[in-house]
Amino acid sequence: xxxxxxxxxxxRYLVGFWRKRERIGLHxxxxxxxxxxxxxxxxxxxxxxxxxxxxxxGLIFPTAGSANILGxxxxxxxxxxxxxxxxxxxxxxxxLTAEELLEYLAQLSGVDARDRKRRVQEMxxxxxxxxxxxxxxxxxxxxxxxxxGIAQAILHEPQVVFLDEPMSGxxxxxxxxxxxxxxxxxxxxxTVFFSTHILSDAESLCDRVAVIHKGELRGVGAVADxxxxxxxxxxxxxxxxxxxxxxxxxxxxxxxxxxxxxATLAETQLDAAIDAIRRAHAKLIxxxxxxxxxxxxxxxxxxxxxxxxxxxxxxxxxRG
Amino acid sequence: MNARIGWIAFNTFREAVRDRVLYNLIAFALxxxxxxxxxxxxxxxxxxxxxVNLGLTAISIFGIIIAxxxxxxxxxxxxEKRTLYTVLSRPVRRWEFIVGKxxxxxxxxxxxxFFMALGLFAALLxxxxxxxxxxxxxxxxxxxxxxxxxxxxxxxxxFSSFSTPIMSSVFAFAVFLIGTFADELHDxxxxxxxxxxFLVNGLAYLVPNFAALNVISQxxxxxxxxxxxxxxxxLYALLYSVAAISFAALIFDRRNLK
Numbered sequence: 239x240x241x242x243x244x245x246x247x248x249x250r251y252l253v254g255f256w257r258k259r260e261r262i263g264l265h266x267x268x269x270x271x272x273x274x275x276x277x278x279x280x281x282x283x284x285x286x287x288x289x290x291x292x293x294x295x296g297l298i299f300p301t302a303g304s305a306n307i308l309g310x311x312x313x314x315x316x317x318x319x320x321x322x323x324x325x326x327x328x329x330x331x332x333x334l335t336a337e338e339l340l341e342y343l344a345q346l347s348g349v350d351a352r353d354r355k356r357r358v359q360e361m362x363x364x365x366x367x368x369x370x371x372x373x374x375x376x377x378x379x380x381x382x383x384x385x386x387g388i389a390q391a392i393l394h395e396p397q398v399v400f401l402d403e404p405m406s407g408x409x410x411x412x413x414x415x416x417x418x419x420x421x422x423x424x425x426x427x428x429t430v431f432f433s434t435h436i437l438s439d440a441e442s443l444c445d446r447v448a449v450i451h452k453g454e455l456r457g458v459g460a461v462a463d464x465x466x467x468x469x470x471x472x473x474x475x476x477x478x479x480x481x482x483x484x485x486x487x488x489x490x491x492x493x494x495x496x497x498x499x500x501a502t503l504a505e506t507q508l509d510a511a512i513d514a515i516r517r518a519h520a521k522l523i524x525x526x527x528x529x530x531x532x533x534x535x536x537x538x539x540x541x542x543x544x545x546x547x548x549x550x551x552x553x554x555x556x557r558g
Numbered sequence: 559m560n561a562r563i564g565w566i567a568f569n570t571f572r573e574a575v576r577d578r579v580l581y582n583l584i585a586f587a588l589x590x591x592x593x594x595x596x597x598x599x600x601x602x603x604x605x606x607x608x609x610v611n612l613g614l615t616a617i618s619i620f621g622i623i624i625a626x627x628x629x630x631x632x633x634x635x636x637x638e639k640r641t642l643y644t645v646l647s648r649p650v651r652r653w654e655f656i657v658g659k660x661x662x663x664x665x666x667x668x669x670x671x672f673f674m675a676l677g678l679f680a681a682l683l684x685x686x687x688x689x690x691x692x693x694x695x696x697x698x699x700x701x702x703x704x705x706x707x708x709x710x711x712x713x714x715x716x717f718s719s720f721s722t723p724i725m726s727s728v729f730a731f732a733v734f735l736i737g738t739f740a741d742e743l744h745d746x747x748x749x750x751x752x753x754x755x756f757l758v759n760g761l762a763y764l765v766p767n768f769a770a771l772n773v774i775s776q777x778x779x780x781x782x783x784x785x786x787x788x789x790x791x792x793l794y795a796l797l798y799s800v801a802a803i804s805f806a807a808l809i810f811d812r813r814n815l816k
Contacts, residue, residue, distance in 0.1 A: 292815070295647045298815060318650070325643040331641055346565055394648075
C-alpha cells in the first residue's frame with residue numbers, strides 16, 4: 239500500500255511587483271511511494287524538490303491537486319504525529335541547546351514525558367552529538383546543525399521520514415554516517431523520502447528514484463533496474479604491456495599504466511581481444527560488462543542540454 | 559490550554575529571557591532609585607504622587623515597547639529563520655502556534671511587570687515611610703496596565719500576520735497613540751459634520767480604548783477605582799484580545815511560508 243501519494247499536486251506562484259506573472263513551481267505531480275521504500279527525489283538545484291516537500295508538509299498550499307500520506311490527507315493533524323521532516327539547510331532556535339531543542343520538539347510531537355529524556359539522549363548519541371548536547375545551537379557548525387536536524391526528524395520514531403538534501407553541508411565522514419542512518423531507518427521498516435542532487439548517495443541508498451526538472455516529473459524507476467541495463471560494451475583488464483598495440487588495433491579505447499592495461503570495447507570484439515592478450519603472453523585479469531549508471535538515467539531524463547559533462551560509466555561484473 | 563500551546567508559550571518566554579529582554583528591569587530600577595532620591599526634598603504628599611505617576615508610567619511604556627517590538631517579530635522571525643518548519647511539520651495547528659506565542663510574550667510581560675511593581679512598592683516605602691490603604695489601588699492600576707499589554711501583543715501579532723515587522727510596528731504604535739486618545743477622538747467626532755463624524759467615531763470605537771485602561775492619575779491621588787470599571791475593562795480586554803488573535807490565526811492559517 240502506498241504511504242505517500244500525490245494526485246496532480248501543483249504549485250503556481252505570482253511573481254513581480256507591478257505586472258504579476260505566473261511562475262510554475264511544480265507541474266501536476268502524480269507519484270506514489272510504497273511502504274518501507276527508500277525513495278530518492280532527484281533533480282538539479284531549483285528543480286522543485288523543496289517545493290514538493292513543503293507542499294507535503296503543509297508549509298505551502300497547492301494551487302491544485304492533493305496528496306495523501308499514510309492513507310490520510312497530507313494536512314491531517316494525525317499524519318503529522320507519524321512523519322518526520324528535515325528541512326533544507328535547517329536552522330534552529332539560537333537560544334536553545336541541542337538537548338533543549340530536541341526536548342521541545344519531542345513535547346510538540348507528543349512524545350510521552352516518561353520516554354522523552356531517554357529518547358533525546360538516544361538521538362543525540364545516534365547523530366554523535368552527546369558531547370555537544372549542552373552547547374547553545376548558535377555555536378554549532380553547519381554540519382552539526384544538519385545532525386541536529388536529522389535527530390529531530392526521527393526523534394518521535396516516525397513511520398515516514400522526509401529529508402530535504404540530508405547530506406548538504408556534511409564532510410565525507412558525516413555523509414557516510416547519514417547514509418548509514420538512512421540505511422538503518424530502512425532496516426527498521428520506515429519509509430524514507432529524500433531529495434538530493436548527489437547521485438552517488440541516491441544510487442547507494444534508494445530502492446526507487448524519481449527525476450524532477452523545472453518543476454516537472456521526468457521519470458520514475460527502480461535503481462536496480464536502471465543500473466543493471468547493459469550498454470553492449472565490456473571492459474577488459476590485463477597485465478602485460480605487449481598486448482596494448484593489438485588492443486588498440488581492434489579499435490578499443492585503451493588506458494595503460496605500467497604493465498596494467500584497461501580497454502573498453504564492443505562486446506562483439508571480446509573474443510578477438512582475449513585472443514590478442516593470449517598471443518602477446520599477457521595475463522587476463524578481468525572482463526566486465528559495462529552497465530548504465532543512475533547518472534546516465536538522470537542525464538537522459540533531464541533531456542538534451544541539461545548535462546554539463548559526459549556521463550562516466552560504472553563497471554560491474556564477474557572477475558575473469 | 560492544551561499542552562502544545564503551553565510548550566510554545568514556555569519556549570517563547572525562555573527565548574525572551576535569554577535574549578535579555580528583562581534587562582529593561584535595570585533601566586527601570588535606575589529610574590525608580592533616581593526618582594526616590596530626587597523627590598526626597600519635596601513634601602510627603604507630592605513625593606507619593608510623583609513616584610506612583612513616574613513608576614506606573616515607566617512600567618506601562620517599557621511594557622508597550624516590548625509588546626510591540628517583540629510582538630511583531632514573534633512570527634516573522636520564525637518564518638524568516640525557518641525555525642517554524644520543524645514546528646509546523648509536527649502535530650501543531652497554526653492557531654495553536656499563534657496562541658502559544660501570544661501567551662509566551664504576555665507571560666514575559668507579566669513577569670517583567672511583577673518585578674517592576676516590586677521596585678515601585680520599594681520606592682514608595684522609601685519615600686512615604688509606610689504603606690496606606692490607598693496603595694492597594696496601585697494593584698488595580700497595574701492590572702489595567704497588564705490588560706494593555708494583552709491588547710498590544712494581540713494587535714502586534716495581528717499586524718505581523720499580514721505585514722512586515724517594520725510596517726507592523728508602525729501600525730501598532732499608531733493604534734496605541736490613537737487608542738490612548740480615544741476619548742478625545744469621540745469629542746472631536748461630536749464637532750464634525752455627517753460622514754466625518756461617523757468615520758471618526760467608528761475609528762475611536764475600532765481601536766482599543768487605552769484611555770479607559772489608564773487610571774495612573776487616579777491612583778496616584780489615592781482615589782478608589784469602581785468595581786464596575788474593573789469588570790468592564792476585564793471583559794473589554796478579553797473580547798478585544800480574543801478577536802485580534804482570532805483574526806491573526808485566521809490570516810496565518812492561509813499563509814504560504816516562504
